[in-house]
Amino acid sequence: MKAVSARATRSLNIGSLLEACDNSGARICKIVGVKHCKTSKGRMTYAKIGDQVKVSVRKGDPKMKGEIFDAVLVRQRKPWLRNTGERVCFSDNAVALLKDDKGNPKGTQIKGMVAREVQERWREVAKIAGGVY
Numbered sequence: 521m522k523a524v525s526a527r528a529t530r531s532l533n534i535g536s537l538l539e540a541c542d543n544s545g546a547r548i549c550k551i552v553g554v555k556h557c558k559t560s561k562g563r564m565t566y567a568k569i570g571d572q573v574k575v576s577v578r579k580g581d582p583k584m585k586g587e588i589f590d591a592v593l594v595r596q597r598k599p600w601l602r603n604t605g606e607r608v609c610f611s612d613n614a615v616a617l618l619k620d621d622k623g624n625p626k627g628t629q630i631k632g633m634v635a636r637e638v639q640e641r642w643r644e645v646a647k648i649a650g651g652v653y
Contacts, residue, residue, distance in 0.1 A: 525640060
């Protein structure tokens with residue numbers, strides 16, 4: 521997986537509830553795992569901006585409820601530091617669901633902005649976003 525050009529802050533633990541910002545049918549998702557995450561033994565894994573996470577759909581389309589999907593964290597509330605020296609944060613925590621491991625999104629559009637770090641790592645997700653911040 522490509523590195524992100526920022527010092528992303530540890531932000532979301534397993535069990536955190538997130539908003540699904542795409543039009544795939546999910547509304548509220550819960551993090552159940554983080555892919556490609558390295559922590560020391562006994563420490564709970566965490567997710568930060570641009571990470572691929574496993575989510576369980578909690579609210580939304582009844583057919584999707586309770587199912588597990590891969591997703592990308594596109595917005596986070598906790599501020600992180602970019603290499604330019606600026607601190608960036610959003611007003612909510614949001615994910616975009618993925619269709620496959622190649623990074624193709626499940627929905628056809630993303631409501632709101634996504635972070636520039638997401639664009640560096642997940643081009644297909646950033647293409648359908650409302651904007652990149």
